[in-house]
Amino acid sequence: MNTHLHIPLTTDHDHPIPVGLPIHEHWRATAEAKGFEITDRVDDRYHLMLRCHSCGGEHRSKLHVLMTSQPLCPHCMEARWRADAEAAGLIWLGRDPDDRHYGFYQAPCGHKLRRQFELVKRIAAGECAHRCERCQHEKEEAEARARGWSLIGPAPTKGPGYRRYRHACGHEQTIARANMQSGRFNCANCGEGWSTAPSFIYCMRFTLPGMASLVKLGFSRNPDSRLNWQLKRSPDLSGQILRSVPICN
Numbered sequence: 001m002n003t004h005l006h007i008p009l010t011t012d013h014d015h016p017i018p019v020g021l022p023i024h025e026h027w028r029a030t031a032e033a034k035g036f037e038i039t040d041r042v043d044d045r046y047h048l049m050l051r052c053h054s055c056g057g058e059h060r061s062k063l064h065v066l067m068t069s070q071p072l073c074p075h076c077m078e079a080r081w082r083a084d085a086e087a088a089g090l091i092w093l094g095r096d097p098d099d100r101h102y103g104f105y106q107a108p109c110g111h112k113l114r115r116q117f118e119l120v121k122r123i124a125a126g127e128c129a130h131r132c133e134r135c136q137h138e139k140e141e142a143e144a145r146a147r148g149w150s151l152i153g154p155a156p157t158k159g160p161g162y163r164r165y166r167h168a169c170g171h172e173q174t175i176a177r178a179n180m181q182s183g184r185f186n187c188a189n190c191g192e193g194w195s196t197a198p199s200f201i202y203c204m205r206f207t208l209p210g211m212a213s214l215v216k217l218g219f220s221r222n223p224d225s226r227l228n229w230q231l232k233r234s235p236d237l238s239g240q241i242l243r244s245v246p247i248c249n
């Protein structure tokens, strides 16, 4: 039995027209056994209205679906999707009319997401987290901008850790996102980057909750990256560069 093929779209704006044909007793019994009451025959010889015993909502169904499989109440389905969305921290916006496995949701950031129902269930169960691709994109754009590059897009042939970027000099290059974050790469065209940059002697101060502040002295090509990507791994650890002095290589 292929039940999920028969989830009708909600019938709110449909106007089924009663056709005044008799409702046979064995249809009534079948509907009853499957959790519905037949309230009318509509539109033609093949359609009827079913009222759901659990929610009281009505929907238009094919007679054939009623007699050969388990009809699914679209109102109950909708309520379940809405509840899954809430449990996942999302707002239910409606199903995707083009794909029965997908719905639209509003993420906490305000962006509209298209997600598979099953994925939302897994997020609701805490098995995985949702990620807004638009926020992610903005974050990666900002990372690139901070180094004088712009993000073009993914680099599918190199793998999920890589992106295509364009340097201020106009050159396009595939770079690992991790390297864009840390600054450990050069532009293959103009040569600007990690190996040409001066190194610094730096002095950083860290403050750990409930402890006296610590001072770290070090040597790095990129004190800012050392601080933010390598050292400051915990969000409640606050750190700042007190002084950094460039030295010649």
Ligand SMILES: [Zn+2]
Pocket: 052, 053, 054, 055, 056, 057, 073, 074, 075, 076, 077
């Ligand atoms: Zn229902």
Ligand SMILES: [Zn+2]
Pocket: 107, 109, 110, 111, 132, 133, 134, 135, 136
């Ligand atoms: Zn977002």
Ligand SMILES: [Zn+2]
Pocket: 167, 168, 169, 170, 171, 187, 188, 189, 190, 191, 192
């Ligand atoms: Zn360049």
